[in-house]
Amino acid sequence: MGWTCTNKPKGMSIREFFEREFNYTRDDGRYGKILDCAVVNLRTAYIAYEIGDVQGKREVTAIVCALSFSPNSYYNFCYKDMSESMGPYYYDCPERILKMLTPTDHEWAREWREKCWERIRAKKTRPKLKRGMIIKFADSIVFKSRRQEDTFRVEDPRRLIFSDRWGKRYKLRRDTLDWEFQVLEDFPPEREIAVSV
Structure with a gap:
């Protein structure tokens, strides 16, 4: 239909x-x-x-x-x-x-x-999000600016505010947390991150 x-x-x-x-x-x-x-x-x-x-x-x-x-x-x-x-x-x-x-x-x-x-x-x-936790999504998130990120630090788990390794902040949609992710000890080395133009 x-x-x-x-x-x-x-x-x-x-x-x-x-x-x-x-x-x-x-x-x-x-x-x-x-x-x-x-x-x-x-x-x-x-x-x-x-x-x-x-x-x-x-x-x-x-x-x-x-x-x-x-x-x-x-x-x-x-x-x-x-x-x-x-x-x-x-x-x-x-x-x-x-x-x-x-x-x-x-x-x-x-x-x-x-x-x-x-x-x-x-x-x-899935682990409960906590402030300071670093998570890496299985697939990159593509933002309107065409910037792609897959690894974030949890800044405010209630309001879903996250930051990348450079401190740029993002507000993610709640359904994004349905995507597969893993918890990391720290951000991966910079060479492992694909930077989009």
Whole structure:
């Protein structure tokens, strides 16, 4: 599916919006309803969605919605919804949503769930950031200035302020910490650092 752009009334939460869009009850007793909705980094919504009928059959599946906002437009809210069986490339689904899902035989849905669980396990084993800690990302971070850095000193772990070996400070996005990194004793020797032009 493509993107849907519409007006989300001011003050309406993202969960309320999706409940209005996705919840339904049919005359034959079949229904669909949102059980929980988690928004991660204002970029992705993860929904535990129950489908059932009056005979008591029920299934809880995941819906993943990529999000985009245009506050100065009438069409101020855009989303792209994908079921887990489509194998979406978004894997930061919270544990509480994953625990609500019922078992599935769909191969892509199972793969998607496992990748989400892998990310959760990795986060739990990752060291907690502390002031003064030096971390090296597996991949360099490319900034708007085209400067690339992969090794930083933690200046303020709460506000995500970091500095490079020369003292230049950066504010990293929270989702950057989902990237693979390791803790170092000190900055690596300068010859090991690739300096971009």
